[in-house]
Amino acid sequence: MHFSWKAKGSGRVAQAVAVLAGVLLSISAIACGGTRAGSDAVASDVPLAQPAPPPSQTGGFNGARAWSYLVKIVDFGPRPPGSANIQREQRYLASELNSFGCKVSQDHFQAETGIGLLHMDNIIAKIPGKSPGIILLLTHYDTLRLPGFVGADDGGSSTAMMLEMAHDLCGHPGPLAVWIAFLDGEEDQTNFTTAQQAQTVWSDSNALFGSRELAAKMELSGKLKQVKAVMLADMIGDSHLRIDKDSNSTPWLVNLVWGVADHLGYSKYFLTKSMAVDDDHIPFLKKGVSAIDVIDFNYPWWHTVQDTLNKCSPHSLAVVGHVFLESIKALDKKFAPRAPAKT
Ligand SMILES: [Zn+2]
Known part of the structure; x- marks a missing residue:
């Protein structure tokens, strides 16, 4: 993902400075040989993983x-x-999804990127519904093209959360169909050499390959018209979870999801501040589909090799997963209300 510099408001710039300052803090701690146990400053920045x-x-x-x-x-x-x-990850995702009893389709496509032609795959689990509407859940499962970058939060966390969503939803048709798309090629396809470069270089035409492909194919097949809401999750594993509202997302859908989060007692994680984010929801917004990006961009290790498991927690995955499950129920109520009982 990328945050929009062109969007109004100085908050974004301050945010970026804060993020970069956090990165420098963590880099300097490492350069000094600091560890979580050995540095109070870093220890307070990295809460211990909460179960x-x-x-x-x-x-x-x-x-x-x-x-x-x-x-x-x-x-x-x-x-x-x-x-x-x-x-290897693709084989793992497909085999897990199949084992949950999901109907899985793997869409293989060629992407013209800045570094040449790349083979990519979108993997989609489809849970049928009792009415024609579709709720489309999205995550990207690729990671940044930076040596040593394992993307525990960026790429990993939302993919793991969506696997668990599939585990819970496959085999249990609801009022609306739920499609869970694991997208390839979200990151800018540049061979980065430094984190600083990876935090600043972004081109709309050299990123979001999987979401652009899926939106175009669903438009061609006519399925896009059935989509009631697109819900994207990205970077939701941070053990210090702080999710701002994305101002590019569709307002009614943001209100619905934030309403669910408040109702569940999660307002300390779902904050009221907003920023503008370019991410896999954009190709759907451009085609007139309502979409939300649930993303915690308050993550000092964004696009650095320090984006590792010890910065994430099971608790954060559970909070966001809970909000997604309950938001699906709220969307069911909104778009597939039960017919009144016959008297
Ligand atoms: Zn990223």
Whole structure:
């Protein structure tokens, strides 16, 4: 993802400075040989991983199991598009989804990128509904093209969360169909050499490949018209979870999701400040579909090799998973209300 410099408001610039300052803080701590245990400054910035509440407290979402998916995904190592590691990840995602009883389609396509033609794959789990409307959930599963970057939060966390969503939803058709799309090629396809470069270089035409492909294909097939809402999750594993509103997202959908979060007692994680984010929801917004990006951009390790598991927590995966599950129920109510009982 990328935040829009062109958007109004100086908050964004301050935000970027804060993010970069955090990066410098963590880099300097490492340069000094500091560790979490050995540096108070860094220790206070990195809360110890909080365990997930039991699924009975998070609407059935199993945060501990989502965390086990994340551990496995990060274990594949850096996962840029076209790499042997991302192919391993693709096989893993498809085999897990199949094991949950999901109907899975794998859409293979060629992407013309700044570094040449790349093979990419969108993997989509489809849970049928009782009415024609579709709720489309999105995550990207590729990681930044930066040596040593394993993307525990950026690429890993939302992918693990969506795997757990599929585990919960597959085999349980609801009022609306739910499609869960695991997207390739979200990151800018430049071979980055430094974090600083990876935090500033972004081109709309050299990123968002999977979402652009999916939006175009769904438009061609006519399925896009059935989509009631697109819900994208990105970077939601941060153990210090602070999710600002994205001002590019569709206002009614932001209100719905934030209303759900407030109702569940999560207003300390779902904040009222807003910033503008370019991410996989944009191709759908451009085609007139309502969409939201749930993203915690208050993450000092964004696009650095310090984006590792120890900055994330099962608790954060559970909070966001719970909000997504309950938001689906709220969307069901809004778009597929039960017919009144016959008297
Ligand atoms: Zn990224």
